[in-house]
Amino acid sequence: MAIVGHPLESGVRVAVERQSAGGPPWQYAGEAVTKGERFRLAAKVDADGAVTVEMKPEPPAGLVDKVRLIVRAAWKHAADDGTAPPRRIARWRADR
Numbered sequence: 778m779a780i781v782g783h784p785l786e787s788g789v790r791v792a793v794e795r796q797s798a799g800g801p802p803w804q805y806a807g808e809a810v811t812k813g814e815r816f817r818l819a820a821k822v823d824a825d826g827a828v829t830v831e832m833k834p835e836p837p838a839g840l841v842d843k844v845r846l847i848v849r850a851a852w853k854h855a856a857d858d859g860t861a862p863p864r865r866i867a868r869w870r871a872d873r
Contacts, residue, residue, distance in 0.1 A: 787812060788871040789840065791847050793820055797864055803852075805866070809836070809844050816840070820848045822862055828852065843870060 793807030801824035809816045809832065816832045828849045830841050847870060852862040 788869055789843055790867075790869045791818075791844055792865075792867045793818065793848065794865045795862075800861065803862055805848065807866075809840060811837070811840070818844060820844065822848060822852050826852050826856065 788811075790810045791807070793805035795803050795805045801822065803822045805818075805820040805822070807818060809818055814834075816834065816836050818830060818832045820828060820830045822828050826849060828845045830845045830848070832841055832844070847868050848866060851866045851868075855862045
């Protein structure tokens with residue numbers, strides 16, 4: 778899944794998607810885009826909200842954790858509503 782949009786000047790743009798059926802665990806695939814690079818990623822979300830993220834190529838320090846927190850927040854909002862996590866997550870986060 779390619780991300781469409783203007784080149785980033787800062788931060789990270791994350792777009793992941795999962796199959797509509799199945800889970801937990803829910804398996805997401807997509808990419809994270811920074812100012813200079815694109816990283817393919819896979820994320821797994823367990824029923825208790827534990828999120829693991831794998832990225833290729835090797836990402837810069839802190840990027841895996843930033844993506845993990847984005848996916849975890851989406852799971853938490855859904856869990857608070859008593860629903861499965863979203864099928865698609867697309868977010869931008871600024872550098873801090």
